[in-house]
Amino acid sequence: IRDPESMVTACRKQHCRRILLQLPDVHDSDDIWNAYAQLFAVTKSSDIELYALDGAPDMIDHATPLILKLDRLLGLMGIQKLPGVQLDIEPYLLDGFPEDNTIFDRYLDTIDRVKSALRGRAKLSVVIPFWFSxxxxxxxxxxxxxxxRVDEVAVMSYRTDADEVMAISDDILRYGALANVPVWLALETTSLLLERHVILKREYRTALADGVLDPVRRTLTLEPQKTMESPEQDHRMWFRIHHRTMVRPEKISFTGHTKQE
Structure with missing residues (x-):
């Protein structure tokens, strides 16, 4: 934010229409907040939308700091319009998920609070994973x-094949068209590691068990359990490997792909 012209120039070279920029911390200095607020006029003069970005899983229980930051930004903007705010909360990363049935209620309540805090002075955009549909x-x-509840959504698709992106986003795209809510399809561009997924099934026969879940220590150990005690004498639960899959990074991220691709 100390060199906004260079930022805008770089964005122009990439044909960017929008920038998402993290909100300053509530404890940051007035100089940082003033510089952040001044960026909106700079980007507007270059026909680039600047959206304030924020979000964290625990925000569903601690939304007040975000509300204070939005109030501060709106105050600095004066009569100037704030193009938008994007939330990327990811509530499913909380420890209680998915057992805690209240997580999504608190998530939706937080979106409502932010929408109310904006008082119609900015569009509200929310990032969601494709599986929310x-x-x-x-x-x-x-x-x-x-x-x-929002003015638009950005869908994290985690696919590099166009047909797959459309397939997993179809329901959201159709509802967006019906409800007049714009939908952005977000594509992964960061470098990712090879993922190995293992599907486990409950197993009561020690000789066939490949792993054990300890709900008290909250640990999962994958190793033969032939020397284990019987389940009646232990709080741990046995499992066997039902299916293994590998997810190659080039299937979900565009890192390494050519511009033409």
């Missing part, structure tokens, strides 16, 4: 409940 909360897809 198949996550049912209070008898309807969670993605639709989010879209009912």
């Amino acid at each position: 198949s996550t049912i909360h209070r008898q309807r897809p969670l993605a639709f409940s989010v879209m009912d």
Whole structure:
């Protein structure tokens, strides 16, 4: 933010239409906040939208600092319009997920609080994963409940094949068209590691067990359990490997792909 012209020049070279920039910390100096607020006029003169970005999983329980930051930014903007605010909360990263049925209620309440705090002075955009369209909360897809509250959504697709991106985003795109809520399809561009996924099934026969879950210590150990005690004498639960899959990074991230691809 100390060199906004260079930032805008770099964005122009990449044909950017929008910049998402993290909000300063609530304890940052007035100089930082003033410089941040002044960026909006600079980007507007270059026909680039600047959205304030923020979000963290624990925000569903601690939204007040964000509300204070938005109030401060709106105050610095004066009569100038704030293009938008984007939230990337990821509540499913909380320790209690998915057992805690209140997480999504608190998540939606937080979105409502932010929407109210903006007082119509800025658009509200929310980042959601593609699987929110198949996550049912209070008898309807969670993605639709989010879209009912916001001005737009950005869907994390984690795919590099165009047909796959469209397939997993289809329900959200259709609802967006119906509800007049714009949908951005977000593509992964960071370097990722090879992922190995293992599906486990409960196993009561020690000789066939490949791993053990200790719910008290919250640990999962994958190793033969032939020397284990019987389940009646132990609080641990046995599992066997049902299926293994590998997810190659080039399937979910565009890192290493050519511009043409």
